[in-house]
Amino acid sequence: MNSPTTATSPAPLGAATLRAAPLLLALLLLAVFPAFGAKFYVDLAVKIMILAIFALSLELLVGQTGLVSFGHAAFFGIAAYVAALLTPKSEAASLWIVLPAAVGAAAAYALAVGALSLRTRGVYFIMITLAFAQMAYYVFHDTPIGGGSDGIYLYFRPDASIAGLRPFDLDAGHTFYYAVLACLVGTFGVLAIMLRSRYGHALAGIRVNEQRMRAAGFPTYAYKLGAFVLAAAFAGLAGFLHALKDGYVNPEILSWHQSGAVLLMVILGGIGSLRGAILGAFAFTMLQELFQWQAIFGSFAKHWQLMLGLTIIGFVAAMPRGLIGLADRLARRH
Amino acid sequence: MDLATFLIQCLNAVQYGLLLFLVASGLTLIFGIMGVINLAHGSFYMIGAYMAYALAPWVENWLGGGFFVTLAVGIVLSVLLGYLLEWLFFSYLYEREHLQQVLMTYGLILVFEELRSLLVGDDVHGVQAPDVLSGSIPLSDVMSYPVYRLFISAVCILLAIAMWFVITRTRLGMRVRAGASNREMVRAMGIDIRLLYRAVFAIGMALAALAGMIAAPVSSVYPGMGGQVLIICFVVVVIGGIGSIRGALVAALLVGVVDTFGKVLFPQAAGLLVYLLMAAVLLWKPEGLFKVG
Numbered sequence: 347m348n349s350p351t352t353a354t355s356p357a358p359l360g361a362a363t364l365r366a367a368p369l370l371l372a373l374l375l376l377a378v379f380p381a382f383g384a385k386f387y388v389d390l391a392v393k394i395m396i397l398a399i400f401a402l403s404l405e406l407l408v409g410q411t412g413l414v415s416f417g418h419a420a421f422f423g424i425a426a427y428v429a430a431l432l433t434p435k436s437e438a439a440s441l442w443i444v445l446p447a448a449v450g451a452a453a454a455y456a457l458a459v460g461a462l463s464l465r466t467r468g469v470y471f472i473m474i475t476l477a478f479a480q481m482a483y484y485v486f487h488d489t490p491i492g493g494g495s496d497g498i499y500l501y502f503r504p505d506a507s508i509a510g511l512r513p514f515d516l517d518a519g520h521t522f523y524y525a526v527l528a529c530l531v532g533t534f535g536v537l538a539i540m541l542r543s544r545y546g547h548a549l550a551g552i553r554v555n556e557q558r559m560r561a562a563g564f565p566t567y568a569y570k571l572g573a574f575v576l577a578a579a580f581a582g583l584a585g586f587l588h589a590l591k592d593g594y595v596n597p598e599i600l601s602w603h604q605s606g607a608v609l610l611m612v613i614l615g616g617i618g619s620l621r622g623a624i625l626g627a628f629a630f631t632m633l634q635e636l637f638q639w640q641a642i643f644g645s646f647a648k649h650w651q652l653m654l655g656l657t658i659i660g661f662v663a664a665m666p667r668g669l670i671g672l673a674d675r676l677a678r679r680h
Numbered sequence: 681m682d683l684a685t686f687l688i689q690c691l692n693a694v695q696y697g698l699l700l701f702l703v704a705s706g707l708t709l710i711f712g713i714m715g716v717i718n719l720a721h722g723s724f725y726m727i728g729a730y731m732a733y734a735l736a737p738w739v740e741n742w743l744g745g746g747f748f749v750t751l752a753v754g755i756v757l758s759v760l761l762g763y764l765l766e767w768l769f770f771s772y773l774y775e776r777e778h779l780q781q782v783l784m785t786y787g788l789i790l791v792f793e794e795l796r797s798l799l800v801g802d803d804v805h806g807v808q809a810p811d812v813l814s815g816s817i818p819l820s821d822v823m824s825y826p827v828y829r830l831f832i833s834a835v836c837i838l839l840a841i842a843m844w845f846v847i848t849r850t851r852l853g854m855r856v857r858a859g860a861s862n863r864e865m866v867r868a869m870g871i872d873i874r875l876l877y878r879a880v881f882a883i884g885m886a887l888a889a890l891a892g893m894i895a896a897p898v899s900s901v902y903p904g905m906g907g908q909v910l911i912i913c914f915v916v917v918v919i920g921g922i923g924s925i926r927g928a929l930v931a932a933l934l935v936g937v938v939d940t941f942g943k944v945l946f947p948q949a950a951g952l953l954v955y956l957l958m959a960a961v962l963l964w965k966p967e968g969l970f971k972v973g
Binding site for chain 2: 661
C-alpha cells in the first residue's frame, strides 16, 4: 500500500518521451480502431475504455492517496441510475443536464460518505466504504425508485443540442466511441496533471506519512476528502457512460462484486501508476472474454470464472507488483 | 406484535446472531492472529452447507447414514481442507500486503464457486433436518417454534464456551494469544508458529463449514450463499473490533437482532439497517466496540 511510486518522480526529457511513447501508440490505435474493427470488438473497446475510466478514478484513491475503498461501485452505479431516471420514456434528455446531474449526484454521495468514513483508517476504512456502498445497493435493490432488482431501461441517449446547435449526435456512427475515448483521455489528462501539481504531491505525502504532512501544516482531512469526491466524480462519469452504452441499469452494478472487480483491475495493472489502471482494466476484461470464448474452451466456457480465479491466484504468486511492475522489470533488463 | 410473535422473533434473532458468530469468529481469529483478510471465508460456509447436502447420500451408503454422522464426516473433511489450503495458499500471504490478500482470496472465491457449480450444479437444494429434531414446541394456540433452530443455538453456545475455554485456559490458547500479540517473540521462544497458524486456520475453516452444515436444513443450499454471509460477517467483525472474539459475539448478536427485527418492522429498509448500524458504530468508535491491543 505504501510502495513508492515512479509515476510522480520527475524524469529527464528523453526518458519522458520514451515513457510517453506506448501511451501515444495506444491512443493512435484506439483512434483508428473503429475503421477496422468489427462491431463486436468496437463495443468491447468501449466497454474497456469505460472500465479504464472507472479504474483510473479508483487508482487516485488506492494508489495515489493510499485510501483503499471497497465501495467504489456505489458512485459508478448512482451516476448510472441518475442518467436512467432523468431520461424520459419517450424522448432524449439534454446531455448538458443529465451529465452534470449524474456526476454531481455521485460526488454529493461521496462528500457525505467521505466526510464520515475518513474518520477511520486501514481495514476499517475498507469496510465502512463497503457498508455505504451496500446501503446504496439496497436502496436501489429493495425500493421501487429504480425498478427494484429488475433495473430500468434507458431508451434514448442524451441529446447534445445546445442553444440551437447540435455539435454531435451520440447515436450516429462511431460518435459514442469517440466520446468515450475523449472522456478517457480527459480523465487521464486531468489526473496526470493533478498528480504533478502541489495538490498531487501533497496526496502522495499523505499516503506515505500522514502525521508528518499534518505536522507540516497540510489540512490532510480536507485533502483526502477532496480526492475522495474527485475520484467519485470520475467513477460517476464512467457509470454515466456505462448506462448510455447498455441502455440498461440494474442494482448489480453497485454490488460489492463490482467494487471488488474494479479493485482487482487496479491491483492487476499495478498500484501507483495511472497507466497501470488502464492496463488492468484491459487485462481484466480481456481475460474475462478469453475464458468465455467457446471456440477455445468449448462447453467449459460456462465455467470461465474458474480459469479467471486460477489466473488471479497465479498472478498474485508470480507478480506481486502488477503488470506494470512486470513491464518495468523487463525494461530494466534491456 | 403480540408476546408469542415477539418471543419467536427474539429466538430467531439470537439463533441468527449465534450462527453469524460461528462464521465470524474464524474470520476474526484468522485476521487477528495471522493478519490475513480472508474473503474466501464465506466460501468455507458455502462448502460446509454443500457438504451437508452432498455427503448425505455417501454417508447413507457407507456408514449407515444419519445427520450427525454427516456432520462428523464434514468436520473432519473441512479441517483437512483447511490444513491443505493454508499450506497451499495462505501460508504465502502472511508477509504480503492486505491488497494482495484481498486479490488472492477473491480468486479463491471464484474457484470455489465454479468448483461447486461443476460438482453439484447450480440448483437450490433442501437438506432434511434429522428426525429427532424435526418437531416443534408450541408457544401459543397457533404458533410454535421448531426444535431444530434451538439445536442450532445450543450448538453455537456450546462452541462459544469451548472456544472461550480453549483460548483462555489451555496451552494452545496461550500460544494463540501470544502469537497474536507478538509473532517474532513466540518464534524465538521455540514454538512452531507455522504449525500454530495452520491449526488456527484449520479450526477457523471448520467453524465456518460447521456453521454452513447446521444452517443448511434451515436456509437450504444455493449458489452465492457464501458471498452473502461473507459481507455480513465482515460487518460483524468490524463492529466487534478486528481480532476480538468477545467483540464478534456481541456484534453478531447485535446484527442478528437488528436484521431480524428490521425485517419485521421495516421490510422496505431491511437490507440497509445492518449497514446503518455498522456505520453508526464506526462513527462512534472508529475501531470497533472491543478494540484489541
